[in-house]
Amino acid sequence: MNLADQKCESGVDPLKPEEAAKLGEQTPGWEIAEKSIERTFKFKNFVEAMRFANRITAIAEEENHHPDLHISWGKVIVELSTHSVDGLSINDFIVAAKINRLMEQA
Amino acid sequence: MNLADQKCESGVDPLKPEEAAKLGEQTPGWEIAEKSIERTFKFKNFVEAMRFANRITAIAEEENHHPDLHISWGKVIVELSTHSVDGLSINDFIVAAKINRLMEQA
Numbered sequence: 282m283n284l285a286d287q288k289c290e291s292g293v294d295p296l297k298p299e300e301a302a303k304l305g306e307q308t309p310g311w312e313i314a315e316k317s318i319e320r321t322f323k324f325k326n327f328v329e330a331m332r333f334a335n336r337i338t339a340i341a342e343e344e345n346h347h348p349d350l351h352i353s354w355g356k357v358i359v360e361l362s363t364h365s366v367d368g369l370s371i372n373d374f375i376v377a378a379k380i381n382r383l384m385e386q387a
Numbered sequence: 388m389n390l391a392d393q394k395c396e397s398g399v400d401p402l403k404p405e406e407a408a409k410l411g412e413q414t415p416g417w418e419i420a421e422k423s424i425e426r427t428f429k430f431k432n433f434v435e436a437m438r439f440a441n442r443i444t445a446i447a448e449e450e451n452h453h454p455d456l457h458i459s460w461g462k463v464i465v466e467l468s469t470h471s472v473d474g475l476s477i478n479d480f481i482v483a484a485k486i487n488r489l490m491e492q493a
Contacts (some may be wrong), residue, residue: 327453331444334458338437347433350458352440 284308284378287371289344295366304374311377317362318373322384324355333357333383340379346372390414390484393477395450401472410480417483423468424479428490430461439463439489446485452478 284307296304305313311320324330334350334357341347351358361377363370390413402410411419417426430436440456440463447453457464467483469476 327447328444331441335437335441338434341433347460350456352456352458354453 284375285382287375287378289346289372289375291345291365293363293366293370293372295363296369296371301369301374304371308374308377308381310381313369316368317360318369318377319358319360320377320380322357322359324357327352327354330355330357336383337380340376340383344372344376344379346376348376390481391488393481393484395452395478395481397451397471399469399472399476399478401469402475402477407475407480410477414480414483414487416487417480419475422474423466424475424483425464425466426483426486428463428465430463433458433460436461436463442489443486446482446489450478450482450485452482454482 284304301313305311305318308318311318322333324333330352334352337348337350337359346361346363349360351360359380361373362368363372390410407419411417411424414424417424428439430439436458440458443454443456443463443465452467452469455466455468457466465486467479468474469478
């Protein structure tokens with residue numbers, strides 16, 4: 282199933298680096314760090330950036346998996362990580378894929 | 388006049404450190420760094436943090452002076468700086484005072 286159509290679940294396992302890299306193929310634009318994935322989105326002003334942050338919030342609430350958001354004029358940096366595994370889980374890639382889909386719908 | 392009742396203006400001058408320190412007396416909770424001021428606000432969950440970020444956005448738009456926001460679960464770090472002076476101006480303290488007033492109204 283497409284990552285963007287999957288649901289986050291609790292009790293997930295940490296991903297091995299090769300597993301994260303494989304999932305990363307389905308989340309273009311996201312950079313994989315040791316314990317998180319991150320993507321920068323650009324907008325034409327502050328309000329548009331916040332509008333995007335609010336749409337991300339709806340996804341985060343639905344999936345009960347919340348990112349860190351760094352919002353500045355015309356820019357949102359989204360950072361995803363799974364605290365329960367102190368690193369990356371499939372949940373991060375599921376939310377990343379859903380966020381990418383938001384952009385396609387924009 | 389109370390800082391929170393003032394309006395941001397363009398063409399402001401950079402503040403000297405002692406001027407910034409003096410204005411900082413009117414913005415309790417804000418830490419003064421060399422080129423910015425910053426305050427951390429705590430909330431009970433992600434949605435409450437985003438709600439606060441949206442209320443800050445309304446102030447920022449009205450004053451045409453926008454912060455950087457770092458939002459995570461139950462937390463918003465607000466960072467204010469004046470790009471036109473590459474440091475601090477009175478505008479930063481005006482917006483900080485207005486944000487503090489938001490908290491008093493919450």
